[in-house]
Amino acid sequence: MEFENKNVVITGGSTGIGLATAKAFIEKGANVWITGRNAENLQKAAAEIVSPRLNTVVSDTSNLAGIAVLEKAVAASGIEIDVLFLNAGTAVFNSIAQVTEADFDAQFNTNVKGSFFTLQKLLPNMKNGGAILFTSSTVATAANLGASVYSATKGALNKIAQIAANELVDRKIRVNIVSPGPVQTKILDSAVPTEEAKEYVASATALKRVGNPDEIAKTVLFLASDMASFITGTELLVDGGYTNYARK
Template sequence: MGAYEGKRAVVIGGTHGMGMGVAEELVAGDARVLLTGRNERNLEEARAKLAPKAHVVRADAADLADIDALAATVREQLGGIDFLHVNAGVSGLAPVAEVTEEAYDWMFDVNAKGAFFTVQRLLPLIADHGSIVFTTSVTNVSSSAGMSVYSGTKAALLSFGRVLASELLPRGIRVNAVAPGFIDTPSMGVPGLTEEQREEFMRVGDAATPMRRHGTIAEVTRAVLFLGFEATFTSGQEILVDGGLGLGLGSEL
């Protein structure tokens, strides 16, 4: 018997990186899993890796029609939800003076608006005493040059989650967030990086992080699933998974 047998889980943005790590652990624990993504290559790779144990669905987190269709698919495939992980997100780096309206709308549409309406549409399917975990960011408690818009989207997401935690208390649904720092994922959270840019981004991240290394997908996954299933007396909280970055811990680490 797996650790999550009998549980129904939905992972938004689960076809690569941290979301895929969570989906893989849920499948390994015998949960019934549905995960979403938008990139066709990632969708096919996820199907090859997880099907038929998981349902892999194409859905654009910024498209309300896709979100409505997703709700119908979840109802058909799972019947309901015990655990919802809202992980889809995009980022772009630019100083304030260079941010375009297009980039601003893109990040807010996916990270904030998309997350809000995904939860709104799926909320009737979430079982009483279920749980929701958002992926926010260490930028909620730190200041990073070039990440003004991204930081704003994640701060909005955290605020939404905390209000939602209050509203869902009567149903016993817990709502929490995991805030990653520099995590070793294929894209490093920034699409379109060359291999040289990725290596430089890792170098900068290692230097900035008090533990002097990147986190792993597995370390984020453990935090997400802890909040999702084990932290039964915790709601409205954000856990930093960042090697001490957000707390500004000293170099003695």
């Protein structure tokens, strides 16, 4: 896969799946911009990656002012974006009876509004023929207890991505969705805090384990590459068989 000197923007690139993907693109010779709300997390990511081709931007994707910071950073660098990875996300798991307005707004503002307006604002900077990837989730089509709001955000995101794929064909920009199953990151730790619960989640996958962020990163690079030149508007499950596993 050829990413030498390609320009890659990753929202939510300071930890977890976004960080693993940033590392993978840097290893392939790309110039990478990563975002997050927390400057310290971004500094830690930069200290791990150690590359002059890595750029960090403190940008809260949940509001237009935060997205404008990223927009300005991209404009100031004068680049055209080859790959846009809309990955920033947050999850709060609670029964419908217990969900607060703040939980609801945080998830919709980050996962849906953030991805939508980052896409809209960065489209003028996207290179024709480039690739856009969204991080959704297997929960977009599941109906797990306690995941009503989070699942709804990912369902909404899938529809936005599919329509973006159709709207961007004239520019030859491919748009695809990566839907991870359980992957060992901070979000999984917050959703599944005990070892017992984690073992249960692992046992619910066909491969009997949770995934690691590198495995999602590899999928993102594949979908962003010419190897996926005939793939657009699709959702790729990267879930160890979780979604279709025939539980006995």
